Structures are given as structure tokens and as C-alpha cells.
Amino acid sequence: MSRVNGSVWVRLAMVVGVAGGVCAQEAREAARLSLEKWMEAQQVLSREEQEWRVGRELLQERIDLVRREAEALKERIAQTQREKAETAAQLAELKARNEVLKGGVKPLLSDIKLLELRTLAVLPWTPEPVRMRVAPLSQRIPANPAETKLGLSERYQNVIGTLNELNKATRELSVSGEVRKLADGRQVEATVFYIGLSQAYYVNEKSGVAGIGKLGPLGTWMWEERNELTGPVSEVLGIYRGERPANYVSLPVTVK
Numbered sequence: 001m002s003r004v005n006g007s008v009w010v011r012l013a014m015v016v017g018v019a020g021g022v023c024a025q026e027a028r029e030a031a032r033l034s035l036e037k038w039m040e041a042q043q044v045l046s047r048e049e050q051e052w053r054v055g056r057e058l059l060q061e062r063i064d065l066v067r068r069e070a071e072a073l074k075e076r077i078a079q080t081q082r083e084k085a086e087t088a089a090q091l092a093e094l095k096a097r098n099e100v101l102k103g104g105v106k107p108l109l110s111d112i113k114l115l116e117l118r119t120l121a122v123l124p125w126t127p128e129p130v131r132m133r134v135a136p137l138s139q140r141i142p143a144n145p146a147e148t149k150l151g152l153s154e155r156y157q158n159v160i161g162t163l164n165e166l167n168k169a170t171r172e173l174s175v176s177g178e179v180r181k182l183a184d185g186r187q188v189e190a191t192v193f194y195i196g197l198s199q200a201y202y203v204n205e206k207s208g209v210a211g212i213g214k215l216g217p218l219g220t221w222m223w224e225e226r227n228e229l230t231g232p233v234s235e236v237l238g239i240y241r242g243e244r245p246a247n248y249v250s251l252p253v254t255v256k
Contacts, residue, residue: 116142116159117145133165169196170196176193183225190203192213203233210230214254233251236251
């Protein structure tokens with residue numbers, strides 16, 4: 001009986017030992033798997049934490065960029081408002097000046113109309129070569145100031161330019177070729193030179209014809225045949241053209 005019981009206990013111990021070994025191995029395996037899962041979880045957490053940090057930094061950079069852009073936009077808006085206020089002030093000043101100028105233009109318009117009419121009235125009294133010289137300007141002066149489309153400044157330029165040329169002509173000699181009618185009814189080509197705007201002489205040396213011209217009371221030129229002046233007038237023309245040496249020449253002059 002005792003042997004039988006001893007054998008049973010041995011077997012039982014062996015079974016328990018084997019079972020215990022199996023349980024220990026399973027426990028180690030379970031622990032290993034748990035450790036691996038924990039390590040995987042830690043890696044995932046670390047990776048997510050790193051991604052979160054990077055995402056947070058990117059988000060912060062974007063926030064800072066938007067903040068800077070917002071501040072720059074505010075500054076631009078403030079600058080635009082300042083410029084708008086300055087522009088409005090300048091515009092108001094320009095409008096005020098414009099009103100002042102409008103008030104000053106009215107008398108100028110009245111003056112230029114009178115100047116244009118007087119200038120055109122003077123032109124027929126001037127020698128033909130002088131009229132031809134000022135024609136590019138004088139032709140732009142309107143005969144009817146009320147119908148002109150020219151600007152005020154241009155109208156003044158035309159009048160002033162014409163009057164300046166006329167003023168120069170009063171101190172100059174003007175020479176032209178013209179046809180003069182003689183006392184016997186003949187017509188002869190003559191060289192005419194004008195002294196200023198009111199005295200003139202003509203000559204045809206080959207024909208022995210000469211004369212004096214003076215401005216009449218109605219703006220027309222009156223011519224008097226004075227053939228005895230052929231020599232002196234021819235001499236003056238020769239000096240003017242540089243064909244003869246300078247010299248004093250006596251010619252009759254009518255002064256009024």
C-alpha cells in the first residue's frame with residue numbers, strides 16, 4: 001500500500017511540475033507580448049507627440065504670419081485714410097483756387113476780345129511785307145471772338161506774338177517787290193523798302209522811277225512819284241544789300 005501511495009505522489013508531483021512549467025512559460029510569453037504592445041504604444045505616443053509639436057509650431061507660425069499681415073493691413077488702411085484725407089484737403093484747395101481763377105478769367109476774356117479786335121484793325125495799316133511776316137500768328141486771331149474755339153492762353157499768345165512782331169518792324173527796314181502806278185498811268189515793277197510802319201520809298205533804277213510812300217489817315221498807303229530820288233533811294237538799297245559801302249544818304253521824311 002505504501003509503495004502504491006508513493007508512486008501516486010511522485011506522479012502527481014511530476015504532473016504538477018509539468019503544469020507549473022507550462023504555466024510559467026505561458027506567463028513569460030504573455031509578459032513578452034504585453035511588453036511589446038506597451039513598447040509599440042509608447043512609440044505611437046512618441047510619434048504622435050512629435051507630430052503634435054511640429055503641427056503646433058506650424059500653426060503658431062501661421063498665426064504669427066496672419067497677425068503680422070493683419071498689422072500691416074491695418075497700417076496700410078491707416079495710411080490710405082491719411083492719404084485720402086490729404087487728397088480731400090488738396091482737392092478742396094484746388095476747387096477754391098479754381099473758383100478764384102474763374103473769377104479772374106472773366107475780365108481776361110473781356111480784355112482779349114478787345115485786344116483781338118484792335119490788333120486786327122491795326123494790320124491793314126502795316127506794310128505788306130510786315131503783314132506777311134506776322135500772318136502765321138495774325139491769321140489765328142478770330143475775326144469774331146464770340147465764335148472762337150481757341151483757349152484763352154492761345155488767344156493771348158497769338159495777339160502778343162503779333163504785336164511783338166509789329167513792334168520789331170517799327171525799328172527795322174522791310175523790303176519787297178511791288179507794282180507801282182505812275183502819274184502817266186503806266187505801271188512799273190519797283191523795289192519798295194519800308195522804314196518802320198509809316199514811311200516808305202520805291203525805286204526802279206533802270207526806268208529812272210522813284211517815289212515816296214506814307215501811311216494815309218484811313219490806313220491806306222499813299223504814293224507820290226519823285227523821280228529825282230532815284231539815285232539816293234538806289235544808294236540806300238545798295239547799302240542795305242551790302243553792295244555799297246555805308247554812307248549817309250539824305251531822303252525826305254514826313255513826320256506827323
